Amino acid sequence: MSAMLKLICHARPGRKRAREPARMEMVCLLRDFDAAAASGGPLSEESGVFWVDLREPALAEAQRLFPRLGYTSAIDLPLVTRGAALRHTRRVRWRKRNYELHRLYEEREDDYRSQAPDRSEFLFVDADGTTRLIRGYRGNDRPGSRRGLSVCDARLLVNLVSPPGGQGRLIDPFAGAGGIVRHALAAGFETYSSDVDPALSPGLTHLGSEHRVADARELPFPTEFFDAIATEPPYDHAQGSAATRSVAELARVLKPGGRTSMLCATWQAREVLPAAEELGLRILLCSPIDRKGLACTVIVWEKPVRPPRTTYPQIDLIR
C-alpha cells in the first residue's frame, strides 16, 4: 500500500474565500490520480488554506499539472520531522507532531501576468468592417459585450470539467474574447467555440478553436458531441435569461458523464439551477464567488449516464 500525502494548498489572494471551488478544481484536475479532498490539516489558522490527499506514486505526474491551476497559487508538502529544522525550512506543529513544509509549487507571477487579458492580443472586426489585432481587448459598453475573463477564472472553469484522461472535446458557447478557449487549448483539449457576435469570429479562429457564429440556444453541433463545456454567459439584465434558455441546448450537446461549468451572476444562478434540475443534470458544485464586489456563482453539472439498454428484443420476454 503506497503512502498517502497531504497537500497543503493555498488559494490565491483575491480568491481566498473561494476555498470550495478551489478544492474541487484541484480534485478534478487530479481526477486520474484519485486525489481526494481532506477535511483537515496543518496551517488551518491561515486564510485560504485547504487540503487534498494524494498517493505518493502520483506526485510527480500531479506536479506537472499544478501550473494549470487557477485558484491555487502555492502548494506545500508537510513531512514529519524529529531533528533540528533545516535553515530556510518552515516548521509547523499539527496533532502533536512536528512537520517541515516543503514547497512543491508556487505560481510564477510573470507567467500569470503574461496571460492576462490586458496583455493578450485578439483579432477583432471593428465597426467599419476592418479586422484589427488589438492588445488588451475587453469588449465595449454595449449590453452583453463586456469580455475578457481573468486568467484564474478561465483556468478554474476548464479544470472543473476535466474528463477522465484529461482530454476530449470542449466547447465555450459564449466564447467572447476567448479567455476560456486559450486555457482549454493550453490544457490540450480539442477546443470548440461559438458566440452570437460575428466580430469575434477571426479572433476565436486565430486562437486555434473550431469556431462557429451561433446562438447558444441553437448550437450547430450534433447531440452528445462534447466531453466538456466551460462557459461564462453575459451577466447584464438586458440579456434577459440567455443563460437559462441555453441550458437545454448545453445538455443536448454534452455526452452522458460529461460535465459543464458555468460562471454567472448570482441572480442568473437562481434561474439556471431549476432549469438544469428539470433537465436531470446533477449538481456537483454551486458556490458563491466575489469578483471585485460582483456577486457571482460558479456551478458544475454532470449529465447522468443512461442506464444500459437491453440487447434482446422485448418480444422474447413476452413469449
Ligand SMILES: C[S@@+](CC[C@H](N)C(=O)[O-])C[C@H]1O[C@@H](n2cnc3c(N)ncnc32)[C@H](O)[C@@H]1O
Ligand atoms: C461575458 S462574455 C464571455 C467572455 C469570455 N468568457 C471571455 O473570456 O472573453 C459573454 C459573450 O456572450 C455572447 N452572447 C450573448 N448572448 C449570446 C447568445 N444568445 N448566444 C451566444 N453568445 C451570446 C456575447 O457576444 C459575449 O461575447
